[in-house]
Amino acid sequence: MNLNEFKEILFKKASDAGFEHSEIYVTNSESLNISIYKQEVESYNLNKSFGLSFRGIINGKIGYSHTRILDNGSIDMLVNTAKNAALLIENEDMQFIYEGDKKYQDVVCYNEAIDNLDPKDLIQLGLDIENECKSYNENVVNTGGCKVIYSKGEVEISNTKGLNLKNKENILYAYIVPIIEIDGQKQDGTGYKIATDIKELNPKEIAKMGVDEALSKINSKSIKTDNYKTAIYNEAMVSLLSAFCGVFSADATQKGLSLLKDKENTMIASEKVTIVDNPLLDNGLASAPFDDEGVATFRKEIVSKGKLTTLLHNLKTAKKANTNSTGNGFKSSYASTVSVSPSNFYIEKGVLSFDEILETLGEGLLITEFAGLHSGANAITGDFSLAAKGFYIKDGKKEYPVDQITVAGNFFNLLKQIKEVGDDLSFPLSSVGSPTIIAEGLSIAGK
Template identity: 60%
Template sequence: MEFKEFKEKLFKKAKKSGLDEFEIYYQDKESLSINIYKEEVEKYNLNKSFGVSFRAKYKERMGYSYTEIIDEDSIDMLIKNAKQGAEFIEDDDIQFIYEGDKSYEVVENYYKALENIDPEKLIELAIEMERECKKQSDKVDNFGGCGISYVNSSYGIMNSKGLDLGDKLNLLTAYVVPILDIDSKKYDGFGYATAKSLEEVKPEKIASMGIEEAMKKVNAKQIESSKYKTIINNEAMVSILQSFWSVFDADLAQKGISLLKGKEGDIIASNKVNIIDNPLLKDGLASVGFDDEGVATFKKSLVEKGELKTLLHNLKTAYKAGIKSTGSGFKSSYASPVSVGPSNLYIEKGEKTLDEAIKEVNNGLLVTEFSGLHSGANSITGEFSLAARGFKITDGKIDHPVEQITVAGNFFTLLKDIEEVCDDIKFPMSSFGSPSVVVKELSIAGK
């Protein structure tokens, strides 16, 4: 059965079954992932998936169902399961089938140059990344990973109120993790690229990035335990922001799980800090013209000069708060219910260069990497205790690499203690971005 016919029959039967408000969300996705090891294909995964979710208001509750097969039997199953699901819901939250907005921004996230890519060319590029690493350094002993991936997805939403939206996206990513052996010690680095065409994947540049990062770790030392004025570099700050973004989730706030509940209008950060959620960001990995409820998306300031302006809302949480949705109603997959989610979430860049910030800090620490974020960061309390590495700053210059340290603090305190924001904003293979930031002090456990 063709999708158009399936949709028309589903809507007709849903109406006959007594459902007045309902919608379908579909996703058609193809992904190819290739992993290389020692210049040979280690893994080759080609996945194709198609799914449809159906949700409907029944007895003033929203019921969900989904299918991967579109036929007559699926139509009956979707309606039946949505009704049954609605009957089992116990909360009184009001949910909506949205009639749509007057206009939607056009977001470019599909690139013709990525159509009909020959997998052999992807394999060649991935192998070339390994070769380039060995060519650029005779210290390359092994690889922690080397791969290239392509994804192509189309999706859309249609409902009983006349809403009919669709879009498509594609993206190419590549990475290599060279491991260097220097004086019998191992050092790894990470080189990567996101691309809109094969030509943008440059093995030489990616290899150089990975080797350079690995070399910066050579001869790292521990430092004394103390409180240090600290620069958190862009990629490390991205990992912090990604771990704590849920504090801006209005659904969690309304449930009392986020400490930002009722804090709109309060100062929660330094006046140097602006935090943006921008689904219309050019080349953003999460750029989209509408959310998964059909609400038109727009750029918004979550934090402006330290003041909390808004949380992220979907239709349900916005209704509770008596405001308009921020266009942040997203599904984690076609089979999932709508929740609250970010798009391109980032700290807005400042004016100082990283070199200027290092000079002004004079004596302190530059943190370049955090690990253990899944277990060492508590998004409810804001507390974190994380293994880290980076560089000692002495007399306004990078002194030596630092390892085997633990950084402890609180996310909310960190935001207030940011003294400078640099201009080096980065989105490292992520929809989260940040520049480097200068923090008044952080507790460092070393030797």
């Protein structure tokens, strides 16, 4: 049975069962993950996945069900499961099946140049990256991972209100984690690249990026506990922003899980800070012309020059707040219910180069890496206490690498205490991005 036949029968049986409106959400994906170790293919995993979820409204309640198989038995299961689930719901939240928008923006998230690549070329790429690491520096003793990954996927949404949407995306990237050893001290670094064409993946550049980072950490030492002028490198700031981006969800504020409740149109950050959610970003890892409810997506400034202008909404939270959806109703998988999630979420870049950021800092600490974010960051209060690494900065230059320190602060206070924002906006294998920033109010604990 093909998808169109399945859909027609499913919607008919759902209507007969009492559903007022029904919808299917379909994902079809494929991924190839190649891992290289010591010039051999350690693993070669080709995964294909298909999934269909059904949801329908009955008596004002919405029920979900899902399947991987398109047959008559699945149709009956989907209808019965969703109906039983809906009848068990006790909350009175209004639910929606969306009829769609008049216009959807074109989004660049699929590149034919990386479709149908020869796996042999991807294997060779991984071998070359690993080999270049050892050729670049004799102190490379091992790798903590060397992978080349290609994935593609297609999403389709169709419902009884006439909505019919389809979008496809693909991505190719490679990374390596070289481990170096000098005088008994081991350090690692990461080299990576996201590409829209395999020709963009230069093994020497990726290897150099990882090895140089590892070399820069050699002879790291702790510093004494004190108050330091502090800059947070773009990749470190990304990890921090990733841990706390959920506080901008209207679902979190409505459940009392975010301190941003009732803070719209107030200053919550420095005037230097603009935070953007942009699902229309070319080749962004979370770019899409519509969300998983079929709402057209658009670029929006969540924080504009320090002022909270909007929270992220799906249809349900928007109804509660008497506003419109921001196109952020997403599912974590085909089998999940719709929640509120950011797309490409980032701090807008400023005007200072990285070197100018260090010059402005003068003397202080550059944090390049945070660890322990899952256990050391409280998204409700905003408090964090994290192990960190970085560099001591003197006269606007890196003086020596620093580790074995703990950085403590509060995310909400940090946003208010950002003094400068760099122009080095980066998305390190992530849909969350940030430039390097200078901030006050952080506590640095060392020896």
